[in-house]
Amino acid sequence: SQKVTFYEAVGGEETFRRLVHRFYQGVAGDPVLRPLYPEEDLGPAEERFRLFLMQYWGGPGTYSEQRGHPRLRMRHAPFEIGERERDAWLRHMRDAVDELDLHPQAAEMLWDYLSRAAYSLVNSEA
Numbered sequence: 001s002q003k004v005t006f007y008e009a010v011g012g013e014e015t016f017r018r019l020v021h022r023f024y025q026g027v028a029g030d031p032v033l034r035p036l037y038p039e040e041d042l043g044p045a046e047e048r049f050r051l052f053l054m055q056y057w058g059g060p061g062t063y064s065e066q067r068g069h070p071r072l073r074m075r076h077a078p079f080e081i082g083e084r085e086r087d088a089w090l091r092h093m094r095d096a097v098d099e100l101d102l103h104p105q106a107a108e109m110l111w112d113y114l115s116r117a118a119y120s121l122v123n124s125e126a
């Protein structure tokens with residue numbers, strides 16, 4: 001029997017491209033989040049995040065080929081992430097997930113993971 005990954009079930013790379021692109025459009029216009037991003041061009045950050053999510057959900061392992069182990073807590077340590085940043089991040093992500101129009105069960109799985117991950121990356125009480 002063949003196992004269909006979540007990555008494939010929701011439409012593969014194209015779906016993750018749309019998700020992350022829509023999310024970064026939100027970040028680009030957000031006065032709380034935009035200043036956290038070190039690069040003027042958000043394109044490379046968008047690509048890293050897309051490759052990470054594709055790999056996480058069973059797609060190609062390009063993220064780790066390029067970046068190594070994800071170590072998300074460590075990689076977010078340089079940025080002050082409090083409740084305000086987390087909630088802004090989740091607001092744009094909610095819009096991005098909603099616009100995918102996935103099967104409700106798939107949308108819920110994706111959202112569950114993303115919201116837990118966002119809570120786990122808070123590193124500041126400010």
Ligand code: HEM
Pocket residue numbers: 033036037038039044045048049052067072075076079081085086089114117118119121122
């Ligand atoms: C990178 C902010 C949550 C995954 C980054 C960067 C910033 C940032 C400023 C650097 C951008 C760059 O790559 O140059 C935040 C904030 C969050 C958050 C404010 C709110 C809680 C998350 C979550 C995930 C995630 C929940 C995963 C589900 C990543 C990945 C990278 C990244 C994969 C690139 C790591 C690398 O290879 O360098 N984030 N992030 N982030 N973030 Fe987040």
